[in-house]
Amino acid sequence: MSNQNYEIMIGLEVHIQLTNLKSKLFCNCSNDYRGAEPNTYVCPICLGLPGSLPVLNKKAVEFATRLALSLDCKINHRFWFYRKNYHYIDLPKGFQISQYNKAGGKAFADGGKITIKLNNHKKDIILNRIHLEEDPARLVHKGSIATSPYTLVDYNRSGVCLIEIVSEPVINSPEEAREFLKQLKSIVQYSEIANLDLQGSVRVDANISIVGHERSEAKNINSFKEVERALRHEIVRQKNILKRGKTLILETRHWDEKRRITISLRKKEFEADYRYFPEQDLTPIEIDDEFIDRVRDKLPEMPSERAHRLRREYDLSEFDSDNLVLDKDIANFFEDGVNSDPSFGPNEYKQFCNWLMNNISGWLNEHNMTIKNTKLHTKQVVDLVNYVKEGKITTKIAKSLMADLMEGESVSNILEKKDKTRISDRAFIENLCKDAIDENPKIVEDCANNTKAIKALIGRVMKKTRGQADPSITREIILKILRKMDIID
Amino acid sequence: MELDNYMAYELIEKIHNREITIQEVIQASFDKIDETDQCIHSFVNYSKQKALEKAKEYDTKLIGGQEFGKLYGLPFANKDLICMKDFPTTCCSRILEGFRPPYNAYVIERLVEQEGAIHIGNTNMDEFAMGSSTESSCYGPTFNPWDLKRVPGGSSGGSATSIASGQAILALGSDTGGSIRCPASFSGVVGLKPTYGRVSRYGLIAFANSLDQIGPITKCVHDAALMLEIISGKDPLDSTSIDGKVDNYTEEIKKTISKKVLGVPKEFFGEGVDNTVKKSVEKSIKKLESLGATTIEVTIPHLEYTVATYYLICMCEASSNLARYDGIRYGKITDDLSGDIFDVFRRTRGENFGPEVRRRIFLGTYALSAGYYDMFYLKALKVRSLIKQDFVNAFKICDSIVCPTMPITAFKIGELIDNPLQMYAIDILTCPVNLAGLPALSIPCGFDSNNLPIGFQIIGDYFDEKGILNIGYQLERELDIYRKKPPIIKGGI
Numbered sequence: 001m002s003n004q005n006y007e008i009m010i011g012l013e014v015h016i017q018l019t020n021l022k023s024k025l026f027c028n029c030s031n032d033y034r035g036a037e038p039n040t041y042v043c044p045i046c047l048g049l050p051g052s053l054p055v056l057n058k059k060a061v062e063f064a065t066r067l068a069l070s071l072d073c074k075i076n077h078r079f080w081f082y083r084k085n086y087h088y089i090d091l092p093k094g095f096q097i098s099q100y101n102k103a104g105g106k107a108f109a110d111g112g113k114i115t116i117k118l119n120n121h122k123k124d125i126i127l128n129r130i131h132l133e134e135d136p137a138r139l140v141h142k143g144s145i146a147t148s149p150y151t152l153v154d155y156n157r158s159g160v161c162l163i164e165i166v167s168e169p170v171i172n173s174p175e176e177a178r179e180f181l182k183q184l185k186s187i188v189q190y191s192e193i194a195n196l197d198l199q200g201s202v203r204v205d206a207n208i209s210i211v212g213h214e215r216s217e218a219k220n221i222n223s224f225k226e227v228e229r230a231l232r233h234e235i236v237r238q239k240n241i242l243k244r245g246k247t248l249i250l251e252t253r254h255w256d257e258k259r260r261i262t263i264s265l266r267k268k269e270f271e272a273d274y275r276y277f278p279e280q281d282l283t284p285i286e287i288d289d290e291f292i293d294r295v296r297d298k299l300p301e302m303p304s305e306r307a308h309r310l311r312r313e314y315d316l317s318e319f320d321s322d323n324l325v326l327d328k329d330i331a332n333f334f335e336d337g338v339n340s341d342p343s344f345g346p347n348e349y350k351q352f353c354n355w356l357m358n359n360i361s362g363w364l365n366e367h368n369m370t371i372k373n374t375k376l377h378t379k380q381v382v383d384l385v386n387y388v389k390e391g392k393i394t395t396k397i398a399k400s401l402m403a404d405l406m407e408g409e410s411v412s413n414i415l416e417k418k419d420k421t422r423i424s425d426r427a428f429i430e431n432l433c434k435d436a437i438d439e440n441p442k443i444v445e446d447c448a449n450n451t452k453a454i455k456a457l458i459g460r461v462m463k464k465t466r467g468q469a470d471p472s473i474t475r476e477i478i479l480k481i482l483r484k485m486d487i488i489d
Numbered sequence: 490m491e492l493d494n495y496m497a498y499e500l501i502e503k504i505h506n507r508e509i510t511i512q513e514v515i516q517a518s519f520d521k522i523d524e525t526d527q528c529i530h531s532f533v534n535y536s537k538q539k540a541l542e543k544a545k546e547y548d549t550k551l552i553g554g555q556e557f558g559k560l561y562g563l564p565f566a567n568k569d570l571i572c573m574k575d576f577p578t579t580c581c582s583r584i585l586e587g588f589r590p591p592y593n594a595y596v597i598e599r600l601v602e603q604e605g606a607i608h609i610g611n612t613n614m615d616e617f618a619m620g621s622s623t624e625s626s627c628y629g630p631t632f633n634p635w636d637l638k639r640v641p642g643g644s645s646g647g648s649a650t651s652i653a654s655g656q657a658i659l660a661l662g663s664d665t666g667g668s669i670r671c672p673a674s675f676s677g678v679v680g681l682k683p684t685y686g687r688v689s690r691y692g693l694i695a696f697a698n699s700l701d702q703i704g705p706i707t708k709c710v711h712d713a714a715l716m717l718e719i720i721s722g723k724d725p726l727d728s729t730s731i732d733g734k735v736d737n738y739t740e741e742i743k744k745t746i747s748k749k750v751l752g753v754p755k756e757f758f759g760e761g762v763d764n765t766v767k768k769s770v771e772k773s774i775k776k777l778e779s780l781g782a783t784t785i786e787v788t789i790p791h792l793e794y795t796v797a798t799y800y801l802i803c804m805c806e807a808s809s810n811l812a813r814y815d816g817i818r819y820g821k822i823t824d825d826l827s828g829d830i831f832d833v834f835r836r837t838r839g840e841n842f843g844p845e846v847r848r849r850i851f852l853g854t855y856a857l858s859a860g861y862y863d864m865f866y867l868k869a870l871k872v873r874s875l876i877k878q879d880f881v882n883a884f885k886i887c888d889s890i891v892c893p894t895m896p897i898t899a900f901k902i903g904e905l906i907d908n909p910l911q912m913y914a915i916d917i918l919t920c921p922v923n924l925a926g927l928p929a930l931s932i933p934c935g936f937d938s939n940n941l942p943i944g945f946q947i948i949g950d951y952f953d954e955k956g957i958l959n960i961g962y963q964l965e966r967e968l969d970i971y972r973k974k975p976p977i978i979k980g981g982i
Contacts, residue, residue: 044592048813050585050694051572051594053727085809085857087834094812103862151830275857277805277866280699282728 006239007211010177010231011128011169014184015203017135018063018161019194025134025161026054026097033156034198038140046159048092053281056081060161061285063193064108064132065295067163070191070302073112073130078286080105081132081279089153090136098133100276107131108163114187115304116179117322125180128166135160138200144258157200163193169207169215174231177206181224186303186326196224197370208234210242214250218262221255230255234262306331314338315346320353329371330356337378341386351385363402375408383411397467424470426477429461432469433477436460437485448487454478492517493655493974497563497712498739500658504551504562511551511562511607514658515544518564518609521656525977528637531651533569533628534577535610540564543607558605559719565606566657568648569614571703572692573597576608580694581626582616584814584841586821594692595727596661596703596720604719606659612647616843617811618663618696620644621671621915624906625845632902633676634975635941639899642675644668648706649676653975659716660706665696666799667895667919669704670931674894674944677933677975679961680706681713684952685926686731688717689724695810697803700923709971710932710962714738717954736955742962747781749960752887756792757918762896769935769943770893776967777891777960787883787890791876792921798876799920800913801856801869808853811846814838848909877925884950889957893918894931894944922948930957932965933973940976 021031027045030036044052068075082100101107107129114125137158141148165184171177181204185196196202204227209215216238221230238248253262301309303325310321310331325331338344338352360381364371384405387393393415404414423429436457437444443460446453454475461474482488490513495503503509519537526532547562567573570580572590574597579585593602600606615625623631623646631646633639634654641650645662649672652660662669664682673680681704688703695701705716718739723732753774758767778784816822816837823836842850856865883890896915905912922929927948934945945964949957965971 044590047818049590049592049819050578050580050588050813051570051590051692052592053691055726055728083809085812087812087815087831089817089830092813092818094815095809103867273859275809275854275859275862277809277857277862280729280806281695 006235006242008172008235009169009209009211009215010171010173011207012165012167012171012177012180012227013205013207014165014167014181015162016165016188016194016196017198017201018060018163019196019198019201020192021057021059021063021161023057024159025057025060025132026159029159031160033160034200036156038152038154038156041156042158046092047155048094048158054097054279056282056285057161060132061287062295063161063191064130064163065287065292066191066193066299067188068109068112068130069292069296069299070187071112071114071127071130071165073109073127075109075287075292076106077288078106078284079108080284081282082276083279084133085275088136089151090139090158092137092155092158096134096136097279097282099131101129101131103276105276105278114180114183116176116183118175118179123176125176126168126170128168130163130165133162133164134158135162169209174228174235177231178224178228181227182326183303185224186328189328190300190302192300206231206234208238210235210238210248213238213242213248216248216250216262217252218255219252219265222257226255226257229260230262233260237262303328310334314349314353316349316353320350320357323357324353327371330361333371333378333381337381340378341382344382344385348385348389351388352381355381355384359399359402363406374406376406377408380405380408380411387411392472394462394471423465423468424473426473429469429474430477430481432461432464433457433474433481436464437478437481444482444485444487447482451488454482490514490517491655492521492564492658495658496709497560497658497707498715500563501559501561507551510544511547512541512544514562515540515564515607515609518656518658521654522609525634525654525656528632528977529634529650529654530629530631531566531612531647531654531656532610533579533581533613533626533647536576536608537610540607540609547605547607558603559715560600560659561605563606563658564609564656565600566610566612566648566651566660567597567608568645568660568662569611570618570663570694570696571596571661572694573608573611576611578611578694579627580617581614581628582842582846583627584816584820584838586841588819590692592692595689595724597692599719600659600661600716609657612645612651612660614647614668615644616846617694617807618644618665618668618701619807619845619849621667621912622900622902622905623647623672624902625843627843630902633899633941634977635677636899636939637977638901639941640675640902642672642895642899644672645680645706646672646676649673649678649680652676652678652706652708654977655974658708659712661703662706663693663696663701663703664919664923665700665702665803666916666923669706670894670919670929670944670946671916673706673931674933674942674946675899677942677973678706678708679710679713679933679965679971680704680931681717681954681958682922682929683717683721683954684731684928684949685923686729687733687928687952687954688720689722689727689730691724691726695806697806698810699806700799700803702923710742710930710958710965711739713930714742714958714962717958721954731952733952738955738958741955742958744959745781746777746960746963749777749782749889749956750887751777751782751784751960752787752883752890753784754787754789754792754883754890754892756789757892761914761917762893763898763937765937766893766896766898766943769937770891770945773934773945773964773968774891777964780963780967782960784891785887787887789876789879789883789921791872791879792917794872795876795921795924796913796917798869798872799916799924801865802873802924804849804853805857805866805869806853807846808850808857811842811850814842816841845909873924876921880921880925880927880948888950889953889960890948891960892946892948894946895919898937898939898941898943918946927951928954928957930961932961933970934964934968935970
């Protein structure tokens with residue numbers, strides 16, 4: 001029983017803020033509310049004051065078109081906005097202006113897909129639709145929502161433009177969900193409509209079910225990273241219920257990020273009836289082919305196209321190029337870097353890519369930063385690749401420079417500083433070199449055949465000094481001794 | 490001076506020629522209010538001190554030879570649902586008690602800020618404009634100056650009576666299913682409901698946003714034309730406002746109507762239309778013919794469905810438009826804050842909306858609910874397009890349509906208040922115009938045996954305010970009753 005295989009079905013509703021817009025969806029207030037005093041980026045329209053009317057931000061339509069084209073969706077040429085009616089304190093009008101794809105309504109765009117790769121296997125995650133809507137206000141609690149003595153409302157967020165991306169329930173594992181979101185984030189970044197690294201720019205609702213059983217909807221997942229966690233938890237919870245012989249019910253659950261569990265909010269039978277109907281304060285939106293073509297012509301290169309190009313131009317592997325393009329800034333860093341040194345060839349491209357994907361990305365993840373907000377510049381990584389190639393430093397030493405590199409220090413400066421703590425006493429090193437030669441006759445023998453084996457001897461000296469012996473002095477001394485011994489010319 | 494002796498366009502000339510000061514005009518306005526408003530109750534809030542200060546300031550500017558607006562110094566009455574910056578704007582509802590908008594409606598910017606009309610106060614109306622009698626106001630009813638026992642019509646009752654009794658020279662109303670034309674008809678003044686989209690709704694507190702339209706209420710057609718010239722046009726803040734040509738209405742009205750073809754819709758003279766009303770309207774049509782217009786019978790076959798269709802749509806929209814009133818950010822909140830936030834919402838709304846508003850929110854919410862939406866709302870939208878098509882067909886063979894505004898004259902206060910269906914039914918001749926989005930004008934055309942005014946309605950094709958004002962003006966001059974005053978005023982009949 002416990003080893004029973006459950007087939008999982010997941011559908012995601014991803015809300016992203018179009019953070020690159022200058023103003024909100026229906027008024028002129030600034031979209032860039034982060035860090036602002038609460039309730040300062042507001043006007044009669046986004047406060048929903050009596051008598052105010054919404055006016056559609058045309059740029060939002062252009063941004064939505066960009067995303068729709070990037071996701072291969074079919075854009076609807078004519079649609080109304082709809083009112084989604086419900087009472088809550090974050091909604092100053094008592095309804096949210098959104099879109100609706102039933103009862104005569106249409107989404108902004110239908111269909112579309114995102115291709116993911118997992119364990120060398122490609123899969124298309126088919127989308128249901130994408131649509132535009134306004135963000136409700138932000139609620140601020142003291143501590144936990146359950147125990148806070150009050151709720152404060154910050155309307156700075158009210159009316160910010162959201163795009164909702166709805167997938168079909170064709171995602172079969174938390175890993176697939178993670179890959180899907182990774183690709184989505186990348187496409188959003190490439191289409192230049194939002195910076196999803198900003199706090200609060202993403203909200204995900206996930207529908208999860210075990211095939212043959214009722215689904216649950218996990219709401220309030222506030223970052224891409226949390227999604228995988230929430231899904232894992234929810235799947236385990238559902239499996240446990242089934243293992244105990246109980247039945248799953250259709251319900252809405254709340255993802256509690258701090259406790260890392262989902263909590264039941266309401267049974268779906270009593271789901272709110274949103275009484276969708278057309279928003280008549282806005283005229284129908286018309287999008288013609290000419291407009292779509294204009295937007296398409298201006299669309300930047302997308303990650304999948306770029307990965308192809310990187311393979312072609314820099315001879316990178318599929319794995320490397322796919323990973324390199326995910327973050328546009330990293331891919332830009334790569335191209336800028338390798339192109340700045342004309343001596344670079346496929347070998348250096350590969351090395352540069354490795355530095356970026358392993359040590360630098362690792363450091364960024366660990367520090368929860370993006371490459372743009374470090375002081376790292378391309379020249380440093382170019383130097384790094386060259387120093388290692390020229391044997392000036394070992395890879396191991398190079399890796400130890402990471403923290404200083406991120407502060408923007410040049411490789412030569414860092415090495416100079418390190419020099420001061422370095423052992424460069426010739427007599428001391430010479431003794432160690434002699435020891436190393438005596439202790440490793442096999443390597444010495446190798447050196448006679450191939451001078452490259454000297455590296456192994458240098459390594460022994462380094463080991464003895466915990467990497468602090470000056471490598472060039474060490475090399476020089478070993479060469480001298482081996483010559484004296486007539487091992488080499 | 491007696492304000493009610495003058496039309497707005499006459500007063501403008503007197504002010505420009507310095508035959509009269511603006512201070513005298515504004516003082517006369519408040520004198521009339523002092524004298525009559527305890528009986529009529531046109532106003533719910535006055536702006537006396539500010540108005541007198543403005544008058545003084547404007548007089549000084551006038552002497553200094555500074556440029557002035559087209560409505561410079563004219564006393565203007567505003568319906569209590571059009572936002573005036575920092576002035577209480579309440580929709581005559583307890584739920585908006587104390588609400589002072591931080592901004593001006595587009596029409597206020599135009600009339601007051603740019604053209605120099607002087608705001609003297611906000612006028613009484615049915616709560617949230619839901620009614621045809623001005624009885625559902627939280628401030629109590631307005632009384633018809635032609636017979637104080639009767640209603641002035643609604644919902645813009647206070648605006649109509651302020652003009653009828655000479656308290657103001659210019660007034661604004663809003664018309665969702667007849668709320669300008671009904672009180673114009675019952676109170677014996679001119680009311681114009683413009684084409685949907687002709688006048689920006691920015692700052693008009695919504696009742697039913699696909700039907701609402703702001704329009705002038707005045708003593709004569711010329712004054713309505715003057716106001717319309719000023720408030721019409723595209724406003725970037727109202728997406729539904731239309732960027733069409735605004736005609737020179739005050740000139741256009743003076744043209745001959747000898748080539749006009751007037752459609753007479755037989756359904757508008759059917760059962761339920763009072764005989765006296767019918768006769769008076771028919772007599773006026775004869776007058777128009779004597780001025781050279783020809784008449785032709787037209788048909789609006791879906792008229793019988795308009796009241797049901799209209800009320801369904803307006804209630805659905807109202808249920809959503811009024812959802813924002815919860816007492817949290819502005820307006821009145823319940824004293825009992827116990828329970829959770831939804832308890833507070835419920836109590837606030839239960840205590841502070843009147844019975845008619847609650848009825849419409851309930852019905853509208855019900856009709857939009859899952860399972861009923863197709864049966865009610867979608868069906869109503871379909872009938873709406875049929876009614877629209879009826880008018881489109883009629884305008885293929887005529888220039889304008891002429892008919893009664895209301896099927897009856899003013900009824901007694903309290904007579905229909907407990908019978909909502911009967912109250913709704915009297916909107917039958919006005920609400921089809923809103924469903925179709927057309928412009929329509931109501932002018933007084935006679936009196937019944939109780940000496941109550943009768944309204945004559947002229948419905949125009951889309952954006953043909955020019956045409957209906959032209960016909961209205963010529964009829965008004967021919968009938969020559971527009972200077973008649975209600976008995977409450979000295980010198981009235």
